[in-house]
Amino acid sequence: MIKARGLARRFETRQGPVEAVRGVDLDVAEGELVGFLGPNGAGKSTTLRMLTTLLTPTAGEALVAGCDLLTDPAGVRERIGYVGQQPGGGQDQRVGEELELQGRFHGLSRHESRRRAAGLLERLDLTGLEKRLVATLSGGQQRRLDIAMGLIHRPALVFLDEPSTGLDPQSRRNLWEHIRGLGVTVFLTTHYLDEADFLCDRVLVIDHGAIVAEGSPDELKNRVSGDLVVLGTPQAARIAPRFDGATVDGDVVSFRVPDGDRALPSLLRSLDADGVELRSVQVHRPTLDDVFLTMTGRSLREDDRAA
Missing domain, CATH: 3.30.70 (Alpha-Beta Plaits)
Known part of the structure; x- marks a missing residue:
């Protein structure tokens, strides 16, 4: 689903060039749920924005959902779902109307949009909320609506950017259960170590723009000595x-x-x-934070708070 080689991004600033991402190689297989973990400023969001065509790489190449990132960005966008950090639903729209509208944006007929919306509402435990204004939903309900909007066109690959940020522990856990049941390839960024541990088949850890560790949560934790x-x-x-x-x-x-x-x-x-x-x-x-400490000599949690 994703094959990237040498993916890099440089930003020009007043203080000079900043290498935000330094030649990242990564592979994501069909059906995997892969977590992208790292502190603020490590290159997570920049990598995600490149893979979703929101930012052009300075160097490197990638195939995303079977399409070339550089020569066919429109093809990539047709085949992926993207759920950003901010709520995607219009706050003054009704839930059912917002989902139907999203389907129409993707070229679906009105009938097909409504049919898919009904299925997603049931699948994500939102049935009965069709006529509610988006602004009246709880935080957890809004995030599930965002995921439904990202799935309305049946993408093979979904990108989730810190999907549970700002939710209370109960809502986070509920959202995790829904993410586990999506049945598509998922690439998610997260700050939460327990989220990556619970959700992900495989974890990629990025630091200073480079991948420093890769493996299943258990494989990574086994690298820590005892x-x-x-x-x-x-x-x-x-x-x-x-x-x-x-x-x-x-x-x-x-x-x-x-x-x-x-x-x-x-x-x-x-x-x-x-x-x-x-x-x-x-x-x-051992925790994933212990893995980061072993790999980099500092705590991921401490680095996050400092950032």
């Missing part, structure tokens, strides 16, 4: 040297061990035999 064990004990400083790479923060010592759940019983027996007083014990599986 599970994180966190012990609360007044003897934290004394026991830290027995664990490779241990860090101490007051009465807390943290370190990584392979397969933490299996290692923990014997570890606790050993500490008890040495008279170590334990106040708390936690075992954490």
Whole structure:
């Protein structure tokens, strides 16, 4: 569905040229749900805008939904759906009318637009809202309407740009379930590590305009050396040297061990035999943020907040 080679974009600024994207190679297979993860300024939005024909690459080439990005941008637009960060529905339009209008923009007949709109309303749990003004919908309902608008012409590939930003946790989870059931190839950008972990078959991590990691969430997390064990004990400083790479923060010592759940019983027996007083014990599986930290030396969450 997507094959990009050497995709790059340079911006000219008063301070000089900025290499926003530096020769990205990526492949997305039919039916995949691929997440594009990275901090603000990493090149996510620029790459997405290039792949959706909204921005012309400075260098490189790509096939998107079977069409050449540079020589046939109109063909690309006919075959993809795009859901941006901002609500796409006209706030003073009725839900059913807005979907029908979107279908007409794509060349569908009035009858076919209404038929497809009815199916999408049911599929995305919006049935009964046809006569409601878009402005009266909840945040989650508006995002599902945006997705319906992006699917009205039955594209083979849908781009979702941070689809759950601004939603409350319950609405985000509900939206995730609907995205998982779309049945088309999906390429989405996100700031949320848990969103990428829950939704994506495969994750691409971009930093400073280049892909720094790629794989399924589990494959990426397996690159981190073991599970994180966190012990609360007044003897934290004394026991830290027995664990490779241990860090101490007051009465807390943290370190990584392979397969933490299996290692923990014997570890606790050993500490008890040495008279170590334990106040708390936690075992954490690696996260996608740990992957980013391993690959770049900094936290994705911290980098996002700073940006």
